[in-house]
Amino acid sequence: MCGIVGYIGPRIAQEFLLEGLSRLEYRGYDSAGVATFSSVSDFEVHREVGRIKRLALLVHDNPSPSGIGIGHTRWATHGAPSVMNAHPHRSSQGELVLAHNGVIENYDEIKSRLLKLGYEFSSETDTEVVANLISECLRVRRQRYDQGVAGERSLGMDAIKDAISQLRGTYGLVVMIRDWPDTIFAARLGSPLVVGVGDGEHFIASDASPLVGYTDRIVYLADHQVAMVTADSLEVSHRDHGLVDHDVHELQLDVGSVELNGFDHYMLKEIFEQPDALRNTLRGRLSDDDATAVLGGLNLTPSQLRSIKRIVFTACGTSWHSALVGEYMMEEIAQIPVEVEYASELRYRNSPMWDNTLVFAITQSGETADTLAALREMKRKGHRTLAICNVIGSSIAQEAEGGIYLHAGPEIGVASTKAYTSQCLALAMLALHFGRLRHLGYAEGRAMIDQIRAVPDAVQKALESNESVARIAAKYKDCQNFLYLGRHYNFPTALEGALKLKEISYIHAEGYPAAEMKHGPIALVDSRTPSVFVMPKGFIYDKVMSNLEEIKARGGPVIAIAAEGDRRIEKMTEDVIYIPHVSEFLQPIVSIIPLQLLAYHIAVLRGCDVDKPRNLAKSVTVE
Numbered sequence: 001m002c003g004i005v006g007y008i009g010p011r012i013a014q015e016f017l018l019e020g021l022s023r024l025e026y027r028g029y030d031s032a033g034v035a036t037f038s039s040v041s042d043f044e045v046h047r048e049v050g051r052i053k054r055l056a057l058l059v060h061d062n063p064s065p066s067g068i069g070i071g072h073t074r075w076a077t078h079g080a081p082s083v084m085n086a087h088p089h090r091s092s093q094g095e096l097v098l099a100h101n102g103v104i105e106n107y108d109e110i111k112s113r114l115l116k117l118g119y120e121f122s123s124e125t126d127t128e129v130v131a132n133l134i135s136e137c138l139r140v141r142r143q144r145y146d147q148g149v150a151g152e153r154s155l156g157m158d159a160i161k162d163a164i165s166q167l168r169g170t171y172g173l174v175v176m177i178r179d180w181p182d183t184i185f186a187a188r189l190g191s192p193l194v195v196g197v198g199d200g201e202h203f204i205a206s207d208a209s210p211l212v213g214y215t216d217r218i219v220y221l222a223d224h225q226v227a228m229v230t231a232d233s234l235e236v237s238h239r240d241h242g243l244v245d246h247d248v249h250e251l252q253l254d255v256g257s258v259e260l261n262g263f264d265h266y267m268l269k270e271i272f273e274q275p276d277a278l279r280n281t282l283r284g285r286l287s288d289d290d291a292t293a294v295l296g297g298l299n300l301t302p303s304q305l306r307s308i309k310r311i312v313f314t315a316c317g318t319s320w321h322s323a324l325v326g327e328y329m330m331e332e333i334a335q336i337p338v339e340v341e342y343a344s345e346l347r348y349r350n351s352p353m354w355d356n357t358l359v360f361a362i363t364q365s366g367e368t369a370d371t372l373a374a375l376r377e378m379k380r381k382g383h384r385t386l387a388i389c390n391v392i393g394s395s396i397a398q399e400a401e402g403g404i405y406l407h408a409g410p411e412i413g414v415a416s417t418k419a420y421t422s423q424c425l426a427l428a429m430l431a432l433h434f435g436r437l438r439h440l441g442y443a444e445g446r447a448m449i450d451q452i453r454a455v456p457d458a459v460q461k462a463l464e465s466n467e468s469v470a471r472i473a474a475k476y477k478d479c480q481n482f483l484y485l486g487r488h489y490n491f492p493t494a495l496e497g498a499l500k501l502k503e504i505s506y507i508h509a510e511g512y513p514a515a516e517m518k519h520g521p522i523a524l525v526d527s528r529t530p531s532v533f534v535m536p537k538g539f540i541y542d543k544v545m546s547n548l549e550e551i552k553a554r555g556g557p558v559i560a561i562a563a564e565g566d567r568r569i570e571k572m573t574e575d576v577i578y579i580p581h582v583s584e585f586l587q588p589i590v591s592i593i594p595l596q597l598l599a600y601h602i603a604v605l606r607g608c609d610v611d612k613p614r615n616l617a618k619s620v621t622v623e
């Protein structure tokens, strides 16, 4: 969703802002803008609807040498995508500009108050309310202090603190105030902000990707923190408690990880990055000596882990599908009861307290609003909360009491691919870890380690199906409906395969347990509705084959994802995509590969914007 960038230092701010905004495009947006300080102490604000390219044209016609500025990509919440609603917004008296991520829930009530005080509004956004509220807080502060103090930068900081303490909702804010033309103020609550530390310059962004190639030193702001940033100083304070220390972390991303590197789309690049992403997820985490997975980040002692009686996985979207895979793994391998909950439902349910429940939030971005809220709700109820997360320093990573980082590298395509397979692999290691603390023997543990280690190469091999998948995509690209069917470990794969197709090609697709399809979806089967059967060899193979025959008998075309060497399936259907053999519990990680490719090729053939599908956002930071 919305993205923020800011720059202060010797460079031309507009250049960094535009590049930074392009790097944030993946989050999903509908309009964008930049603001810089002009030499005559005013702001130059440029805003445009649509792609960053259009904003860039506007900026190129109005270049500014300014070394200080802020920028924003907006994903409409309050008010349609339009130039007037795009950020940055000015206060009505024009003494400040501001960009905002998040949602202000009490904006209406604040707006009524400000209208009575004479403030004017030119947009429908909740953000403009914050701009005018800070303006009002500045006025009050100035009245309270004598003129001498009024010139101090801390007055700006105090006014921002006064304003944000009146806000209900979430915000990542960057603010420039005319009285302090060498300063950017930033504040966060529930919407991420990072500060990149350079030599004589600072960068601000809503995630680390715009910083890559500019600096490898990064400060993650925490909730309720406010930062005062100049070219060579960074002061962080808590909204209510004055100055706080800030740790500078090393940013471990290189430029290649946020660029296309010769691929046509980020999604394709990320699909092909999966073998390496999986290797990175595994790195240093498998111990042959102890025949277990080493997951120190869980921050729990073996005896605490042994006392766990129930696990709740909570997530949204694709991450929810990996949670389902995790449920099958944990119950089978570790014999622990698992519940998988949509975070958006869990946050408002009053499920009974149950001692020794461990809650995992599973999330690529670590910023999904519902997942964060569900985690907080579970914490409030006294459960221990952990995260399985890709983005280091993200809100959920900060709030969870521990967890597993995926180390899959930045995922930019809106449709999640490498994060999904890395989540499944992390969950496999989690199941091994728990299993070894309970009933799994050394030999079983060692065997599982070998099976887990084989996954990246199997995924590499599965990627060789790319060309044959592209041919199959061409054959079916004009269909209006698809069914995706699988059982046991491959039921979540069916759901995820269908979601991939829906997200990026806008074709209606339903994922279903293969046998359950008789109770409804079979009514959809006709010669124009392909069924994708996910059926690598396993104990349930024969049963799935019967389900396949039921579809064939009704004239439905079938595309099968099957194990190498499966001759029987060859006779059943003309479109088979073969995948290498891995243990059953690891099949979801391999069998999803051709389904990601199928969705990708169909979307490309239909002329869809694969990396930025309509209406979707990479990181859903609103409820």
Ligand code: G6P
Pocket: 316, 317, 318, 319, 362, 363, 364, 365, 366, 367, 368, 371, 414, 415, 416, 616, 617, 618, 619, 620
């Ligand atoms: C959005 C994305 C999905 C993602 C979901 C959950 O809907 O478009 O790809 O699966 O959010 O995101 P998370 O970052 O929490 O995994």
